Amino acid sequence: MWDYTDKVKDHFLNPRNVGEIEKPDGVGEVGSLACGDALKLMLQVDDHGKIIDAKFKTFGCASAIASSSALTEMVKGLTLDEAAKITNEDIADYLGGLPKEKMHCSVMGREALEAAIANYRGVTLPMAEGEVVCECFGVTDLEIRRAVQESNLRTVEEVTNFTKAGGGCGNCHDRILELILETRKGTRIEEAAVQKPKRLTNIQKIKLIEDVLEREIRPALKKDGGDIELIDVDGDFVLVSLRGACVSCAASQTTLKEYVEKKLREQVLDTLIVEEEKS
Amino acid sequence: MTNGVEGAVVYMDNNATTRVAPEVVVAMQPYYSELYGNPSSMHTFGDKAGKAIVNARQQIASLLGAYPEEIIFTSCGTESDSTAILSALQSYPEKRHIVTTRVEHPAVKNLCEGMDKLTGHKHRLTQLPVSRDGMIDLAQYEASLDADTAIVSVMWANNETGVIFPVEEMAQIAKSRGILFHTDAVQAVGKIPINLSKTPIDFLSVSGHKLHAPKGIGVLYVRKGTPFVPFMIGGHQEKGRRGGTENVASIIALGLACELAQFNMDEENTRVRAMRDRLEKGLLELIPSSMLNGHQTERLPNTLNISFEYVEGEAILLHLDRFGICASSGSACTSGSLEPSHVLRAMGVPFTAAHGSIRFSLSIYNTEEEIDFILDKLPPVIDNLRSMSPFWESEHKGRVGRSGIHCGCNS
Numbered sequence: 001m002w003d004y005t006d007k008v009k010d011h012f013l014n015p016r017n018v019g020e021i022e023k024p025d026g027v028g029e030v031g032s033l034a035c036g037d038a039l040k041l042m043l044q045v046d047d048h049g050k051i052i053d054a055k056f057k058t059f060g061c062a063s064a065i066a067s068s069s070a071l072t073e074m075v076k077g078l079t080l081d082e083a084a085k086i087t088n089e090d091i092a093d094y095l096g097g098l099p100k101e102k103m104h105c106s107v108m109g110r111e112a113l114e115a116a117i118a119n120y121r122g123v124t125l126p127m128a129e130g131e132v133v134c135e136c137f138g139v140t141d142l143e144i145r146r147a148v149q150e151s152n153l154r155t156v157e158e159v160t161n162f163t164k165a166g167g168g169c170g171n172c173h174d175r176i177l178e179l180i181l182e183t184r185k186g187t188r189i190e191e192a193a194v195q196k197p198k199r200l201t202n203i204q205k206i207k208l209i210e211d212v213l214e215r216e217i218r219p220a221l222k223k224d225g226g227d228i229e230l231i232d233v234d235g236d237f238v239l240v241s242l243r244g245a246c247v248s249c250a251a252s253q254t255t256l257k258e259y260v261e262k263k264l265r266e267q268v269l270d271t272l273i274v275e276e277e278k279s
Numbered sequence: 280m281t282n283g284v285e286g287a288v289v290y291m292d293n294n295a296t297t298r299v300a301p302e303v304v305v306a307m308q309p310y311y312s313e314l315y316g317n318p319s320s321m322h323t324f325g326d327k328a329g330k331a332i333v334n335a336r337q338q339i340a341s342l343l344g345a346y347p348e349e350i351i352f353t354s355c356g357t358e359s360d361s362t363a364i365l366s367a368l369q370s371y372p373e374k375r376h377i378v379t380t381r382v383e384h385p386a387v388k389n390l391c392e393g394m395d396k397l398t399g400h401k402h403r404l405t406q407l408p409v410s411r412d413g414m415i416d417l418a419q420y421e422a423s424l425d426a427d428t429a430i431v432s433v434m435w436a437n438n439e440t441g442v443i444f445p446v447e448e449m450a451q452i453a454k455s456r457g458i459l460f461h462t463d464a465v466q467a468v469g470k471i472p473i474n475l476s477k478t479p480i481d482f483l484s485v486s487g488h489k490l491h492a493p494k495g496i497g498v499l500y501v502r503k504g505t506p507f508v509p510f511m512i513g514g515h516q517e518k519g520r521r522g523g524t525e526n527v528a529s530i531i532a533l534g535l536a537c538e539l540a541q542f543n544m545d546e547e548n549t550r551v552r553a554m555r556d557r558l559e560k561g562l563l564e565l566i567p568s569s570m571l572n573g574h575q576t577e578r579l580p581n582t583l584n585i586s587f588e589y590v591e592g593e594a595i596l597l598h599l600d601r602f603g604i605c606a607s608s609g610s611a612c613t614s615g616s617l618e619p620s621h622v623l624r625a626m627g628v629p630f631t632a633a634h635g636s637i638r639f640s641l642s643i644y645n646t647e648e649e650i651d652f653i654l655d656k657l658p659p660v661i662d663n664l665r666s667m668s669p670f671w672e673s674e675h676k677g678r679v680g681r682s683g684i685h686c687g688c689n690s
Contacts, residue, residue, distance in 0.1 A: 002593075012594070012597065013598075013601070015667065018666070018667050029669070033589075033630045033631055033634070033670060034630045036591065036618075036619065036630075036634045037591065038669055038670070039669070040669040057667055057668060057669040058667055058668070058669070059589060059590070059591060059667075059668040059669055059670055060591050060594070061591050061593040061594055062593060062594055062597050064591075065594060065667065136618070167618065168618055
């Protein structure tokens with residue numbers, strides 16, 4: 001069973017803004033029956049370019065329904081320019097996180113929003129004009145490149161989690177890997193990645209970990225009433241203790257792996273493994 | 280989770296695992312406490328466990344219509360499958376052809392598909408297709424066999440649809456060509472009569488937790504005289520055919536579970552079947568655009584696989600879970616993969632239905648009240664999800680087209 005946050009469950013069981021707008025100003029339709037999920041997003045926009053209503057219809061799993069519901073809540077009251085800045089990570093964060101295998105549901109939300117805004121403005125999205133890499137799910141190279149860039153993806157598995165590309169027959173795996181390497185080549189991230197692995201002393205490692213925890217991770221957790229404390233560092237194993245609301249949170253393991261570990265790997269050492277101290 | 284009928288969970292996922300029968304739990308307990316001896320020990324205390332295993336072997340042989348010495352204890356159905364197929368390939372190293380089906384359990388499917396990598400030898404693999412109702416074509420099967428075929432491995436009954444294959448006939452055909460025959464009978468044992476003395480089947484796999492015994496115990500039946508190469512190498516246990524200290528308590532449990540299954544076979548095929556049929560008829564009548572997946576008659580008495588078009592399986596299951604109803608789905612989202620069940624795809628179930636498939640699998644512990652409960656709770660769930668689905672109102676419109684790309688919805 002998937003480890004869904006309470007917010008995901010709430011938006012799945014009590015979805016907001018289900019339905020259709022009679023005369024929508026912008027409509028975005030993405031996904032398909034074959035792919036297993038689809039979203040039709042409708043926007044009503046006032047004369048000042050502000051979204052005054054948003055409704056959706058979704059075919060899909062709990063994550064797809066919750067992502068769609070969250071998206072409609074997020075965009076209402078925003079101008080089109082503000083809404084256009086919403087990323088799939090924003091949708092996932094709004095829900096308190098999604099299992100990594102379900103990130104494509106948040107991507108579907110973002111794609112539907114882009115399609116609806118493009119529809120309102122009467123422009124064509126460039127994504128559809130790319131080369132179809134994944135025949136099974138109809139994913140283009142442009143979509144893959146974008147996902148790699150925006151979400152700092154490194155592996156075929158990660159690309160599959162975010163875009164579905166490569167999740168079918170697997171024939172496109174080599175091409176996806178090429179795209180990952182091409183996209184990351186020359187970027188700051190890749191330059192860092194191709195450097196020899198950092199040789200850190202234990203003291204340096206602990207200092208860096210503490211720095212990332214204080215600067216970035218703890219403030220984010222505190223927003224939701226939680227907290228985290230560094231207990232020990234043993235080689236690549238980072239032992240932490242969760243505090244406050246994180247202790248009783250059903251999604252705490254997702255937070256540890258998908259947020260804390262990811263941040264520490266990005267900013268300290270990409271071999272770190274975060275584990276919770278079991279009392 | 281809201282509880283189901285009278286506060287209890289409505290468990291209809293018995294093809295996934297079963298409740299350990301209460302009598303079985305009682306029978307196991309002494310072997311964790313006062314009778315904890317090792318059956319291989321040279322003392323009376325250990326011998327008590329050994330004698331209990333002899334009795335369990337007899338109980339299992341009796342259910343299968345086999346000789347006790349044809350029963351080898353394993354840890355699970357998967358180990359039994361691996362042992363049988365690898366044994367056949369090692370017994371005839373000059374033969375490199377495997378015949379199986381497109382709808383096998385991953386225990387057979389993934390083993391056979393990965394055989395080259397596993398063994399370092401090139402093999403030919405024939406995966407027989409199935410018809411829309413999940414049945415094999417015997418003529419096609421016979422035509423697939425050749426002098427290079429080392430083993431045929433075909434499940435007795437499908438775990439997702441319950442479709443029963445004519446394995447006795449298939450084994451006969453293999454036998455006439457001098458080819459070894461294995462059947463993964465994990466879903467069939469205990470639900471339908473099996474008499475191995477009347478068929479030339481060489482290997483048969485059993486899993487304890489599918490017939491009210493605990494998890495972690497299985498059986499591989501090996502017909503007398505069949506060439507055999509062990510998979511688990513170790514001590515002299517199981518006459519050198521499977522090393523490792525016997526899982527005594529679970530073996531005793533499986534023995535009794537087999538005896539109970541024999542006793543309950545009529546009930547399984549009458550009362551349980553009638554409940555399944557009532558559930559099937561009720562859901563097909565109450566919910567439009569729903570369809571049965573699998574053969575109407577050649578099917579396990581406890582299994583119902585039904586699709587509700589234009590809705591997604593995981594969403595259905597999570598709503599059912601709120602009512603305490605346990606079932607499973609062949610949808611992509613429940614498996615962690617991105618594609619719906621390989622069984623439903625092999626049957627040609629359209630995407631409109633494959634993603635919305637639900638499997639109910641009953642046991643003798645289910646009641647008529649539970650059937651009523653599902654018939655009451657499920658239709659509104661489907662209605663609710665369909666009211667949210669962009670495909671429902673514009674039924675058969677096909678697709679909304681991801682960024683204008685054709686997705687081949689009807690392929």
